[in-house]
Amino acid sequence: MNVDVDLSPLREYLAAEGLDGYCIDDDSSDSDQRYVSGFTAPDPFQTLVTQDGVHLLVSGLEYGRATAEADADSVTRLSEYDYQELVVEHGSHEAKSRTLAAFLEDHGVDSLAVPRNFPTGTADGLRDRGIEVTVEPEGIVEEIRATKNEGELEAIRESQRANEAAMARAEELIAQADVADDGTLLVDGDPLTSERVTEEIEVTLLRHGCGLDDTIVACGADGADPHNRGSGPLEAEELIVIDIFPRNKETGYHADMTRTFARGDPDVEARRRYEVTRDAYEAALEAVEAGATGAEVHDAACDVIEGAGYDTLRSDPDAETGFIHSTGHGVGLDVHEQPSVSPSGGELEAGHVISIEPGIYDPEVGGVRIEDLVVVTEDGYENLTDYRVGLEPTVE
16 A cells, blocks of 8 residues: 655655665565555565655566555666676675665665664675665654554554454354353353454454454453463453454554453452453543653553552552553554553654553453554544443444
């Protein structure tokens, strides 16, 4: 998906530092590469940003598609620099260095900024050819990516609609399951497992053009570990945490949502923790607006949870139960990106897309987490999540 990206902050950095260009050398699994180039490829290619445009260096295999799809001012093939002949004569590493150096020379680049994950071997090869290579330490492209334009927001909305369909399928399975005498949830006489619910979630996502590598369906003590994927039979009267964070296969943009359910009658303490988490989630949402900091939003959630008598990492940095993670994070081409909604979170800006996801955890009780995805606006937020919050699972 091509988006109308604004690279002016990067170009301002180059001008201020007296550098000719900025180069990314990676495949499109690197979100900065995908964002700047507007192109996807499974093998590394080079994207050069200069004051006059964005320029790609790709293999012959990718040339036709890059010419048609990339958000670039020019696309050049490796063969224009006799790359294969250089490989035969000098080996692949030396051939890459010579080819990229020639490509940079053609674009008037003698000095170059590169991201922190730029290959060391490539950087050294360019330096050997007299090109100044400077690591850009602040992650300017990631900062640019943090503010979404309308095209990106629509892509995230589309991913979140798929997410909601998958969550509805999971909730339906739990709501309609029978309960065995020992409390195990059953579907067609067989135990309803985390794995079965995960499978239904992932199939639903695929039907909506999305996929993901990990899904969390964690029951009881499993749910007290925020990143435990969960396994085995689901039980009545236990808290079940479901966290789904798919990526759209076409656009590359993620969504993120968590709900906690319980069939039957969970104990008083489990219900109390659910209500406190819900209050913290609502307090954090109320704190979101442009100009507020991620730290302030996190504090709003902590105030509620601590006020109810539970530990947070703010009140006890060594806490192993209670609220033991940050309130949220940016979501976009990466499921975890800038900005941070945490003790170190900086100022929020209109267009930032963030999760709000407080939780309370204890293996003796289970885990509770409630998460929505919102976009920051000048006077508050727009909630990108259209899914009810409730402990008792229902069927639409």
